[in-house]
Amino acid sequence: MAWLTRFVTAVTFLSIGVVFSPETFGSNSDGQQSPKLSVLIKLAHLLCFSTAWGAALWVTFIGGIIMFKNLPRHQFGNLQSKMFPAYFSMVGVCCAVSVASFGYLHPWKSSSVSERYQLSFLVSAFAFNLSNLLIFTPMTIGMMKERHKIERDENIGEEIGWSKNREAAKANPKLAAMNKKFGMIHGLSSLANIFSFGSLAMHSWYLAGKLNL
Template sequence: MAWMTRFLTAVAFLAVGVIFSPETFGSKSDGNNSPLLITLLKLAHLLCFSTAWGAALWVTFIGGIIMFKNLPRHQFGNLQSKMFPAYFSMVGVCCAIAVGAFGYLHPWKTSGAAEKYQLGFLVAAFAFNLSNLIIFTPMTIEMMKQRHKIEREANIGEEVGWTKNQEVAKKNPKLASMNKKFGMIHGLSSLANILSFGSLAIHSWYLAGALRLVIEIGFIQWKSLNGISGANTASTWARYGPISMRFFVPYAL
């Protein structure tokens, strides 16, 4: 994963450069940027943010819980050790691109307080993912392997759930000590992941306020049986039949 760490570092420096010196990358303070470029940046921001948000939601609250409840613990741990580096790398790249795109669209020097706060939340999401990728995940995986070794010696680890581990740990000080160390590092990793998810959640609220949903519906007008006509007469609208619908979602980022 060394190449991924270097890549993320390069993307992070690029994103920071876009934030504080967008003019270097062609951004104009008067807002007269290329419409095509602006559209592409909005698309990149929307796709990367939604990918990061969806992945975080699935891994944190759905996929991980389902796997833990249905896989033998050692299989679950080994699968997580392969999945989490890829997960944090993907979310980190998406957050970095979202930061760069948002920073280009909202230069720091001319942005309002709301945009600066949102940029801060995106940077925080990226930083928490990077800390997980570089620091907490490698430590968690290493401690997991050590604990698996102790558990295999005690003939446990192929069951689903924590019951046998907790029972054996009461009589095995070595396993109890490893559980404590693993729990501390895993807790920090989980906290960083939750904080990243929370930062993305706050940004989703901002984006929701930037969306405008416009629905245009055409109706077939039927006169009522009593023959009364008139646009303001309720009986005139005895029946509605939708004949067309257009749904627009302008992304006013």
């Protein structure tokens, strides 16, 4: 039930923030009534974008590296095979909400050039993430499991960090061929993830320019 406690806590703090926001007490900075729907859509955009950005940053540059350096390689791969579908699903939903909310707030016909660029960045992040979720990740997981079977026959895969795979592949053509296929698909998956992260990074710069701290 720990996840439920965390969820309730997060919702509670969010509710407190809504209750004590200036919009709740009736007026914004120019003395006019703030449109509640617009504020809610902006909140949805901010929360979903920040969730996608934070998750991408952690998984791409921090969490994966820590696990790689501290887990046996097959255990690391099996954990990634469970984590990546959930990661890409969550980021995909967040990107979809960000696209929808930003598109609603900035209709294409009346939006500026910079706003159209930002919508394009968000759509790109969603598309790259979706390609990983539906295409590259399932292929990568399938090939990884096949490679694990071959590696177990070679008594490798339980080492931590750098693999003994390359040495074993020199004497095992089947493993060498699998390595080549796995490397290509895994490379495309990593590239799509980096492009998605980069698109989100471009939007973070735009949002930073809009903040009035």
